[in-house]
Amino acid sequence: GAGVSQSPSNKVTEKGKDVELRCDPISGHTALYWYRQSLGQGLEFLIYFQGNSAPDKSGLPSDRFSAERTGGSVSTLTIQRTQQEDSAVYLCASSFSPGAYGYTFGSGTRLTVV
Amino acid sequence: AQTVTQSQPEMSVQEAETVTLSCTYDTSENNYYLFWYKQPPSRQMILVIRQEAYKQQNATENRFSVNFQKAAKSFSLKISDSQLGDTAMYFCAFMDDSGGGADGLTFGKGTHLIIQP
Numbered sequence: 001g002a003g004v005s006q007s008p009s010n011k012v013t014e015k016g017k018d019v020e021l022r023c024d025p026i027s028g029h030t031a032l033y034w035y036r037q038s039l040g041q042g043l044e045f046l047i048y049f050q051g052n053s054a055p056d057k058s059g060l061p062s063d064r065f066s067a068e069r070t071g072g073s074v075s076t077l078t079i080q081r082t083q084q085e086d087s088a089v090y091l092c093a094s095s096f097s098p099g100a101y102g103y104t105f106g107s108g109t110r111l112t113v114v
Numbered sequence: 115a116q117t118v119t120q121s122q123p124e125m126s127v128q129e130a131e132t133v134t135l136s137c138t139y140d141t142s143e144n145n146y147y148l149f150w151y152k153q154p155p156s157r158q159m160i161l162v163i164r165q166e167a168y169k170q171q172n173a174t175e176n177r178f179s180v181n182f183q184k185a186a187k188s189f190s191l192k193i194s195d196s197q198l199g200d201t202a203m204y205f206c207a208f209m210d211d212s213g214g215g216a217d218g219l220t221f222g223k224g225t226h227l228i229i230q231p
Contacts (some may be wrong), residue, residue, distance in 0.1 A: 025134055042207065045218030056216060057199055089157060098215025105159035 002026075004106035006092050012112045013082055021077040021109045032075050033103060035066060040089035046090075049075060050098060071078030082113045116208050120222035127196055128230050134181075134227050137206030141160045148182065148189045149219065152201040157206045162204070165189065167211075171226040193227075201229045 005024040013019050025032050034046040049069040053083050060067070064083075069075040079086055089110050093103035121149045127133045144207070150162040165173045165182050172180050177194045193200055203226050207219040 031215060035218070042223045043128060043219075043221035045220070048216050048218055050216070059218070091157075091159065093159070095215075100147055100209070100211070100215065102161040102164050103159075103219075104161075105151075107158040110157075 004092055004094050004104050006090075006106035006109050008109055010110045010112075011106065012114060015084060015113055016081055018078065018080045019082055019111065021079075021090050021095075021111070023075045023077070023092030023106060025073065025075070026104055027073075028056070029094035029096055029104070030072065031095045031098045031103075032069060033093045034077050035091040035093065036061070036088045037091055037108070040071070041088075043091075048098070079111075082111075084113045087111055087113045098101070116143075116210060116220045118206050118208050118220050118222040120204075120225050121207055122171060122225045123223070124226040124228070126228040126230060129196060129198060131196055132192060133196055133227065134193050135193075135204050135206075135227065137189045137191070137222055139187050139189065139206070139208050139220075141187070141208065141210070143210050143212055147208040147209045147211065148180075149205060149209070150178070150180070150189075150191045151205045151221075152200075153224075154201070159205070163191065172177065196229045198229050198231060204229060 007022045030051045032049040052072045063083045064080045067077045089108040091108040093105040095103045146167045148165045151159045181190045203224045205224045206222040
């Protein structure tokens, strides 16, 4: 597609449930990033994928968070046993090279845990 | 670790005026990139302008220009002839070149810019 596509746009879930957030990067972009944007913490870097390489997961906030990228394209961010502090906007971005020329961001998924 | 500081939580100017948003950063690296992103209510972050640390010349993109002072670790954004559509959150961001981008961007807290008609 023309841009980075994220789904769903908004998600309301009950505390303790699992959620999956999806990101479709721009075709041909090898680098893919996930960020979390919350009122208290600003924008936090979560994880980076380069092609099919295994990502560095050290930026994920807890072991309830996991992410994968299939075929070097679509990525899924999964949050298990959601907590209220997980409420935030989750932004995905992609680029041809690892970010030196700036990324293209999606419009994010607003997650609300009630 | 790098830090990025935006000291102006909110700014308001009249349409057609010039406005400058400030940003300072802290790093021990010599090679890096700096960015300004705009986030309107649609939530999508839009790249406004980019600067490579090894270039002394300040980047410009139409009405947007930066004042990059490497020694002072300052990277301010100037918007000339401001327009109503410039109303948005503006984020300053830093990327270390040494990690090949694997560490992502470090963002400031943002400045909410309001352009008044």
